[in-house]
Amino acid sequence: MTFVLASNNEKKLIELREILSDLGLEVISQRQAGLRLEVEETGTTFEENAFLKAKGACDALGLPAIADDSGLEVAALGGAPGVFSARYGAENGVELSSAERNALLLRNTAKAEDRRARFVSAIACVFPDGTVLRARGEVYGELLRAPRGDGGFGYDPIFWLPELGKSMAELDPEEKNAISHRGRALREFRQKLIALREDGRGGKVE
Ligand code: IMP
Secondary structure, three states, X not given: OEEEEOOOOHHHHHHHHHHHHHHOOEEEEOOOOOOOOOOOOOOXXXXXXHHHHHHHHHHXXXXXXXXXXXXEEEHHHXXXXXXXXXXXXXXXXXXXXXXXXXXXXXXXXXXXXXXXXXXXXXXXEEOOOOOEEEEEEEEEEEEOOOOOOOOOOXXXXXXXXXXXXXXXXXXXXXXXXXXXXHHHHHHHHHHHHHHHHHHOHHHHOO
């Protein structure tokens, strides 16, 4: 069975393919499927946004569609930037670079003693018969006071993992995948897909 990834992010496509390859499932991007779709992320939760993106692609193509939505929640900011993580600090539609976004977040939390933060990833998979699979992964850490490391992307350089004694940007890709919110959500999704296949719902995932 072919799945569509409701995203144009090549990195996500590679990750998904890796985690689903031994199940004999093919994953193609929505671009490969000939779909140009920018679903408005109007949801107030990661789950809602993941569902909106997956449902949009599934409805348009008649194929099972997978989407993820992720971001960083900072305790001292009441959970911000959250679903606005990619657009944090944007003005008049002009987005900041990752380095600028990180600098802004550090300025906005400069006085905060509470450094707790977490990354969240929500995955939704919508099947043409209406079946919906959901998965969620989280990783807890602390906001640093200055960036460290040059791996990863986005907020990784300012996210500290106390148990590992490293920032997220100091992990190699395998290490990050083993503990990251997205890695966890993908592994949960994989398990749910296997269970779904066993009980024959989702239009028979073969
Ligand atoms: P999206 O899920 O592609 O919309 O990503 C949302 C935003 O959350 C990204 O642009 C990043 O700023 C942030 N983000 C999500 N996952 C990660 C991660 O693993 N490391 C660093 N930043 C992340």
